[in-house]
Amino acid sequence: xxxxxxxxxxxxxxxxxxxxxxxxxxxxxxxxxxxxxxxxxxxxxxxxxxxxxxxxxxxxxxxxxxxxxxxxxxxxxxxxxxxxxxxxxxxxxxxxxxxxxxxxxxxxxxxxxxxxxxxxxxxxxxxxxxxxxxxxxxxxxxxxxxxxxxxxxxxxxxxxxxxxxxxxxxxxxxxxxxxxxxxxxxxxxxxxxxxxxxxxxxxxxxxxxxxxxxxxxxxxxxx
Numbered sequence: 001x002x003x004x005x006x007x008x009x010x011x012x013x014x015x016x017x018x019x020x021x022x023x024x025x026x027x028x029x030x031x032x033x034x035x036x037x038x039x040x041x042x043x044x045x046x047x048x049x050x051x052x053x054x055x056x057x058x059x060x061x062x063x064x065x066x067x068x069x070x071x072x073x074x075x076x077x078x079x080x081x082x083x084x085x086x087x088x089x090x091x092x093x094x095x096x097x098x099x100x101x102x103x104x105x106x107x108x109x110x111x112x113x114x115x116x117x118x119x120x121x122x123x124x125x126x127x128x129x130x131x132x133x134x135x136x137x138x139x140x141x142x143x144x145x146x147x148x149x150x151x152x153x154x155x156x157x158x159x160x161x162x163x164x165x166x167x168x169x170x171x172x173x174x175x176x177x178x179x180x181x182x183x184x185x186x187x188x189x190x191x192x193x194x195x196x197x198x199x200x201x202x203x204x205x206x207x208x209x210x211x212x213x214x215x216x217x218x219x220x221x222x223x
Contacts, residue, residue: 034095036095039054039058065078073108074107076112098127137163140173174218186221
């Protein structure tokens with residue numbers, strides 16, 4: 001996959017992408033040097049129109065999603081087929097270091113998350129990339145779906161697990177001003193007093209972003 005085609009995906013240039021695919025249909029199944037597909041790039045870039053175009057083009061060509069693509073778009077039926085054929089796939093890592101559960105938690109659906117954990121996907125898997133995070137971190141940083149967070153916590157995801165930089169999931173909830181998710185994490189055992197590698201707490205993160213009410217609440221939880 002060329003850098004130009006990735007740029008088109010990142011900027012949501014659907015018309016230009018369609019024109020490029022018309023001229024070179026192989027672009028639909030192209031991948032970057034890490035093995036990340038055009039479809040996954042559209043998900044990463046938050047471009048739903050491009051994602052849906054690529055999904056339609058793949059379906060028209062009879063192309064089946066791999067487990068990482070299926071997890072990222074929340075395709076439960078495809079995940080069921082893949083896991084029936086290869087149950088160990090829940091432990092696989094994508095070329096850029098994510099497990100299917102990371103991708104489902106970040107971008108997919110609670111149903112996809114539930115299916116994966118029911119099939120033994122490890123909630124404590126650490127990504128094989130610089131983030132060094134777990135699926136719960138991904139859920140808080142990107143998807144922020146309360147049902148997904150609840151599912152992960154119910155399956156013993158550690159609310160105090162740290163990723164690169166010493167951040168716990170609570171920092172993402174604080175930065176996003178998600179009082180509901182912060183409360184869910186605290187109820188699940190998250191430590192409001194945890195400090196990252198720079199010595200800051202989640203309350204500090206909230207306050208620096210103007211989320212005063214949440215910052216005050218988090219500081220009260222340290223008592």
